[in-house]
Amino acid sequence: MIRLNNIFVKFGRFEALHDINVHVKEGEFFTFLGPSGCGKTTTLRTITGFTTPSSGSVLMKGKDITNVPVEKRNIGIVFQSYALFPTMTVYDNIAFGLKIQKLGKNEIDSRVHDIASKVDLSNEQLAKAVNQLSGGQQQRVAIARALVTNPAIICLDEPLSNLDAKLRVQLRNELKKMQHDFGITTIYVTHDQEEALTLSDRIAVFNEGRIEQIGTPNEIYNNSATQFVANFIGDINQLMPGITDGLFAEPLDPNKNHFIRLERIRVTTQAPILRGEGHEVAGGFPSQPSFEGVIESKEYYGLYIKYYVKVPGQTLKVIEKNDGVKIYEPGERVRIVINPADIMSY
Amino acid sequence: MESKTFDAGRAVKIFGFVLFAYLFLGFMVMPCLNTLTSIFRTRNAAGEIEPLAVIKFFLAGTMPLFVWNSLKLAVCLVITVNIVGISIVLLTEYFDIKGANLLRAGYMTTLIYSGVALVTGYQFLYDSNGMITTWLSEIFPLMNKQWFSGFNAVLFTMTFACTSNHALFLRNAIRSIDYNTVEAARNLGASPFKVLFKVVMPTLLPTLFSLTVMIFITGLCAMSAPTLLGYNSINPEIVRLAGSSAADESFPQARAALLSVILAAFTIILLSVLNHYERKGHYLSVSKTKAKLVKQKIQNKAWNIIAHAYAYILFVIYMTPVVMIILFSFQNYPAIRSKMLNFSDWTFVNYFGTQDYEYMTSRGRLRVRPDSISGVFSNSDTVGGIRLSFIMSAIAAALACVIVVVAVSYIFKNKKKLRALLTESCLLFPWLLPTILICYSYRIFFNREVWYVFGNNLYWRENVRFLIIMAYTVTKLPFALRMIKAAFYAIDDELEEAAKNLGASPVYTFFKVKLPIILPSVLAVFALNFNALFTEYDMSATFQSSYGKTYAMIIQNMTMEEGREGYNINASGRRCASTVFIMIVSGIILYLVYGLGSRDLGERLESRIKWRRRFARLVGKK
Numbered sequence: 001m002i003r004l005n006n007i008f009v010k011f012g013r014f015e016a017l018h019d020i021n022v023h024v025k026e027g028e029f030f031t032f033l034g035p036s037g038c039g040k041t042t043t044l045r046t047i048t049g050f051t052t053p054s055s056g057s058v059l060m061k062g063k064d065i066t067n068v069p070v071e072k073r074n075i076g077i078v079f080q081s082y083a084l085f086p087t088m089t090v091y092d093n094i095a096f097g098l099k100i101q102k103l104g105k106n107e108i109d110s111r112v113h114d115i116a117s118k119v120d121l122s123n124e125q126l127a128k129a130v131n132q133l134s135g136g137q138q139q140r141v142a143i144a145r146a147l148v149t150n151p152a153i154i155c156l157d158e159p160l161s162n163l164d165a166k167l168r169v170q171l172r173n174e175l176k177k178m179q180h181d182f183g184i185t186t187i188y189v190t191h192d193q194e195e196a197l198t199l200s201d202r203i204a205v206f207n208e209g210r211i212e213q214i215g216t217p218n219e220i221y222n223n224s225a226t227q228f229v230a231n232f233i234g235d236i237n238q239l240m241p242g243i244t245d246g247l248f249a250e251p252l253d254p255n256k257n258h259f260i261r262l263e264r265i266r267v268t269t270q271a272p273i274l275r276g277e278g279h280e281v282a283g284g285f286p287s288q289p290s291f292e293g294v295i296e297s298k299e300y301y302g303l304y305i306k307y308y309v310k311v312p313g314q315t316l317k318v319i320e321k322n323d324g325v326k327i328y329e330p331g332e333r334v335r336i337v338i339n340p341a342d343i344m345s346y
Numbered sequence: 347m348e349s350k351t352f353d354a355g356r357a358v359k360i361f362g363f364v365l366f367a368y369l370f371l372g373f374m375v376m377p378c379l380n381t382l383t384s385i386f387r388t389r390n391a392a393g394e395i396e397p398l399a400v401i402k403f404f405l406a407g408t409m410p411l412f413v414w415n416s417l418k419l420a421v422c423l424v425i426t427v428n429i430v431g432i433s434i435v436l437l438t439e440y441f442d443i444k445g446a447n448l449l450r451a452g453y454m455t456t457l458i459y460s461g462v463a464l465v466t467g468y469q470f471l472y473d474s475n476g477m478i479t480t481w482l483s484e485i486f487p488l489m490n491k492q493w494f495s496g497f498n499a500v501l502f503t504m505t506f507a508c509t510s511n512h513a514l515f516l517r518n519a520i521r522s523i524d525y526n527t528v529e530a531a532r533n534l535g536a537s538p539f540k541v542l543f544k545v546v547m548p549t550l551l552p553t554l555f556s557l558t559v560m561i562f563i564t565g566l567c568a569m570s571a572p573t574l575l576g577y578n579s580i581n582p583e584i585v586r587l588a589g590s591s592a593a594d595e596s597f598p599q600a601r602a603a604l605l606s607v608i609l610a611a612f613t614i615i616l617l618s619v620l621n622h623y624e625r626k627g628h629y630l631s632v633s634k635t636k637a638k639l640v641k642q643k644i645q646n647k648a649w650n651i652i653a654h655a656y657a658y659i660l661f662v663i664y665m666t667p668v669v670m671i672i673l674f675s676f677q678n679y680p681a682i683r684s685k686m687l688n689f690s691d692w693t694f695v696n697y698f699g700t701q702d703y704e705y706m707t708s709r710g711r712l713r714v715r716p717d718s719i720s721g722v723f724s725n726s727d728t729v730g731g732i733r734l735s736f737i738m739s740a741i742a743a744a745l746a747c748v749i750v751v752v753a754v755s756y757i758f759k760n761k762k763k764l765r766a767l768l769t770e771s772c773l774l775f776p777w778l779l780p781t782i783l784i785c786y787s788y789r790i791f792f793n794r795e796v797w798y799v800f801g802n803n804l805y806w807r808e809n810v811r812f813l814i815i816m817a818y819t820v821t822k823l824p825f826a827l828r829m830i831k832a833a834f835y836a837i838d839d840e841l842e843e844a845a846k847n848l849g850a851s852p853v854y855t856f857f858k859v860k861l862p863i864i865l866p867s868v869l870a871v872f873a874l875n876f877n878a879l880f881t882e883y884d885m886s887a888t889f890q891s892s893y894g895k896t897y898a899m900i901i902q903n904m905t906m907e908e909g910r911e912g913y914n915i916n917a918s919g920r921r922c923a924s925t926v927f928i929m930i931v932s933g934i935i936l937y938l939v940y941g942l943g944s945r946d947l948g949e950r951l952e953s954r955i956k957w958r959r960r961f962a963r964l965v966g967k968k
Binding site: 048050070071075076077079080081083085086087088089096097100101127128129130131132145149 | 838848849858862
């Protein structure tokens with residue numbers, strides 16, 4: 001559907017994008033994820049035409065659109081601030097693009113009402129000023145305005161970032177449902193990992209103007225390609241050198257950094273069983289080696305409990321699902337169980 | 347080979363640049379430069395050029411007196427206006443004074459009643475045979491009945507006339523104080539007055555400093571009050587010298603120019619100080635959750651009574667001229683002449699219609715002068731003045747808005763570029779110069795055939811109206827720039843991008859998206875500029891042309907005509923009616939700007955729905 005080939009963007013001496021290559025497929029929900037200033041919005045602006053690349057090309061359905069003006073690309077945009085025109089009613093906001101296309105009054109009216117009903121905006125709301133709507137309703141107007149001109153792609157630039165946490169989760173679900181209903185190719189920009197993982201078919205993780213990894217949410221999370229991705233997606237423990245010495249059959253490469261996700265570590269109090277090789281095996285996890293630790297503190301989240309466990313050389317963060325398991329108290333001695341296959345090394 | 351196509355956008359840009367440069371150089375730089383250089387082009391008795399002649403004259407003669415008088419007025423005004431201004435804001439916004447809303451309305455009357463109208467109104471009440479002076483002298487027989495003249499009168503009048511900015515800006519500043527800071531100070535043991543001086547006042551200091559500088563400049567550049575009440579300050583002297591000739595006195599034009607430049611120098615220094623101070627930043631509240639200020643009750647009974655008495659005395663001072671002017675505008679000329687209200691005889695003749703004037707000659711014969719008494723809207727001179735002021739003010743206010751909107755649009759498109767900075771500096775340039783310098787420079791420079799205005803003499807006959815419009819426009823540019831630029835900042839860049847993404851051209855985006863957003867601010871600037879220009883006196887008085895007799899000059903003429911027997915017999919009545927008319931016009935404009943104009947689309951739609959419902963109910967009932 002859309003393809004970025006070797007895109008470089010420079011602002012003066014500053015290189016904002018370095019050799020970006022992305023292929024977004026038809027009907028896909030594709031997310032650009034990364035911290036502030038990593039180049040994700042610049043990439044989006046290159047696709048929409050607000051930024052011209054220093055080199056490289058943008059192809060849409062195989063056609064080079066690198067130098068096609070913004071208004072001729074047929075790409076809908078939902079801005080971070082929604083950019084709704086404050087001096088127009090909801091109806092006029094949605095009809096804006098259609099009026100520019102010089103469509104007939106009846107056609108405009110029918111298309112505005114059609115899209116409004118699809119995004120769940122009532123006739124009464126259409127007559128209102130945009131500042132009379134809630135945050136969620138405003139988002140729907142912005143989406144309706146972007147979709148009413150039948151764009152080939154819709155780009156959403158952090159549309160949930162100005163909302164409170166509860167509304168963000170609610171609108172995230174609505175957004176996914178809408179994308180599914182419309183079946184439109186969607187490019188979504190966010191710095192929120194949770195948003196990216198829950199919404200996307202595929203994710204591109206950006207860092208300092210480069211793409212670190214492209215993959216499905218599961219690939220990105222469980223098989224992070226780089227240390228940056230591993231660190232950026234979710235919480236993670238970096239294992240200090242020597243902590244697993246003598247623990248595994250194959251020792252960890254001392255020239256690499258090793259990481260493990262919080263939920264991949266298990267905690268138990270059952271006594272270890274000594275195996276032939278002299279390694280301890282914790283009770284309940286017969287094939288996995290373990291070592292001793294002390295609960296330093298705990299955070300109760302309801303759905304899960306987060307422990308800070310002091311082990312020789314460092315403190316490990318561990319998440320235990322709160323499904324009736326024993327809840328440990330600070331000071332309690334526990335055994336830490338690690339599966340070597342869960343360790344990511346870079 | 348590249349085909350040569352006509353680039354309309356580029357042509358418009360070049361035309362705009364040339365026009366802007368023409369206006370700036372032709373109507374700003376050239377006339378003012380001429381004034382500046384005229385100081386050094388004076389000729390001595392032998393007809394030789396003596397560059398320092400006027401400066402020597404200045405140092406040796408009485409000219410420093412005018413500068414001293416202006417400085418004295420400015421310094422005294424800073425003290426009195428701040429005392430009155432701060433106290434009216436504290437009394438209505440900080441302390442719990444009974445009837446604060448009524449008091450606030452009274453104190454804010456100077457917003458609709460200012461300039462010549464206010465000065466002549468005060469004169470009507472306080473001069474030697476004024477109603478209040480007569481009443482006071484009956485209570486205090488030893489009182490000097492001439493107290494309302496010269497410096498005293500100017501200071502008294504301007505003190506109350508100049509508190510409008512306190513009423514607007516200091517009120518906003520005090521309302522933005524976080525009440526939690528007051529509560530914290532009280533909790534730590536501070537008395538209410540300690541809180542006032544240690545917590546509240548320091549946060550008001552930046553606003554007070556700006557106001558003080560502006561008052562100082564106002565005092566220095568005072569025109570209508572010194573002219574009408576007789577005080578020898580710089581501006582009236584400049585106007586007098588501008589109308590004088592070398593046959594009557596030594597190089598009057600160069601002396602006027604020197605005084606204008608001195609005034610400009612003071613203004614530039616003061617504005618630089620203000621600018622420097624403003625750049626240092628203001629005390630901003632660091633509170634995340636600001637609490638609304640709660641009015642402080644004055645616990646000490648005696649102080650509470652004194653504060654209430656002071657508040658209501660000020661209220662009486664503010665309201666008396668307004669009420670009296672309104673009442674007298676419905677009185678006939680005998681009542682107005684004797685300055686005694688006649689409650690049994692009310693008339694509209696000061697507003698509409700004409701009346702014969704009957705009088706007895708010294709030989710005892712009854713004479714009738716037909717239609718000698720005429721109302722504001724039936725007197726051709728007054729109607730002419732209103733019409734001229736209305737047209738010139740409307741054109742100038744609109745021109746200033748158009749120029750600034752186009753310029754600011756250009757400035758925003760070229761942010762952080764030298765050309766944007768240059769454009770902005772050109773528009774702010776008139777701010778550095780006193781209006782009197784600009785008008786004086788126009789009057790002198792264009793009082794001859796000037797090549798770049800197609801060889802016309804712009805001071806000649808009706809041409810002066812164009813000159814006045816240009817002066818009005820130029821002097822209003824800095825204010826318009828500051829306000830409209832602030833409005834442009836409110837436009838989110840993403841709105842422009844959204845419009846572009848939806849296919850809108852830059853021109854379509856400007857008219858359909860940007861202009862509607864800034865329109866309330868542009869209309870507010872138009873209205874406020876129109877309001878100020880409609881009753882403007884200083885500039886038209888500097889031009890002193892019978893072809894440019896503005897409404898304010900007509901009002902001033904009425905004051906001069908009042909004393910003459912049989913001539914414009916009801917000039918005072920018409921003047922009172924004129925003042926009431928100005929109050930109505932100003933009131934309507936302020937309501938449109940701050941009342942209706944400040945509503946957003948949502949509020950307007952809600953109001954429309956309410957009106958529809960009311961209308962439907964009315965129709966339904968019938």
